[in-house]
Amino acid sequence: MKILVTKKLNTEQRNLLTDFELEEVSMIDISFGENFKVEEKVEIAVFTSANSVRSVFSVHKNNIAHFDTIYCVGQKTKYLLEEIGLQVALVANNAMELADALADRFSKDENSLKEISWFCGNLRNNDLPEIMAENGVLVTEYLVYETKYVPVKLETIFDAILFFSPSGVRSYLKENKSNSKPVICIGATTAIEAIQNFDNVYIADDTSVESVLEKVKEVLNSEENE
Structure with a gap:
């Protein structure tokens, strides 16, 4: 067969x-660009693909000490994050599921910082930012890789x-x-x-x-x- x-x-x-x-x-073809550096503390980081992790840490060698709370999509993404020494607070099966979980967490903690940094590719879907916007959460997007057909x-x-x-x-x-x-x-x-x-x-x-x-x-x- x-x-x-x-x-x-x-x-x-x-x-x-x-x-x-x-x-x-x-x-598809994946490219990671050049010289992406994280210089400040990232309080809440979201990774929705393994390629975003590879770009930020393997390709661009960013310091894991800059990253505080981590949320991600997919077991492979979680594995790569943990392999480099980062703890994952929550892993979801897809971006919509993650967005719903984040919205729920933000709603339960009124004193939490309602802002996330999303490390993603150019063809990402809009589920996560739309749900975050509906719940008053600011999303800062970092395009860290490009997908070409x-x-x-x-x-x-x-x-x-x-x-x-x-x-x-x-x-x-x-x-x-x-x-x-x-x-x-x-x-x-x-x-x-x-x-x-x-x-x-x-x-x-x-x-x-x-x-x-x-x-x-x-x-x-x-x-x-x-």
Whole structure:
């Protein structure tokens, strides 16, 4: 069975799908810019993707001592933050869920600073700033990476497609048509984008690449046994 993976996997990840024929095609390109420096204390920092963490700390080498309370989206993002020595106060599955949780926390603590610093990419959605605005919370955005679409037209008919971001879905559809084959998404935000175009959408059990790979095995093996 043939699976389209819309990003490059590492060896360990690839080994999870040894029973399948894989085609790995990156549908987006990430760039991190230059000389992004945080010079002042950040009281409440929000990271909604692993790429934002990589940009701020791995690429631009910002001092973790500048960052106080941290909120994030996704287990991979949480893992990267903890790996560099930062504690995560709250992790959510998507930006909307995080925004709701933040709004709830701000409403319970009237003396808290109603301001967050959001480290994000150029294609971020508006769920978080809109919900924050509705709750009187000031959002300062820092665009710390840029996502570019790199659509590739594919002639192969795949038994499943794996998506890891909403931008990956949009890029794929610029050159390829939707179909009824299973589509596996890394999280709810990606799935919402996919559901608009695909009929057979599944969400991984958690927001990690490995979980997406396990889910596609589960889905395809289940279809085979029907």
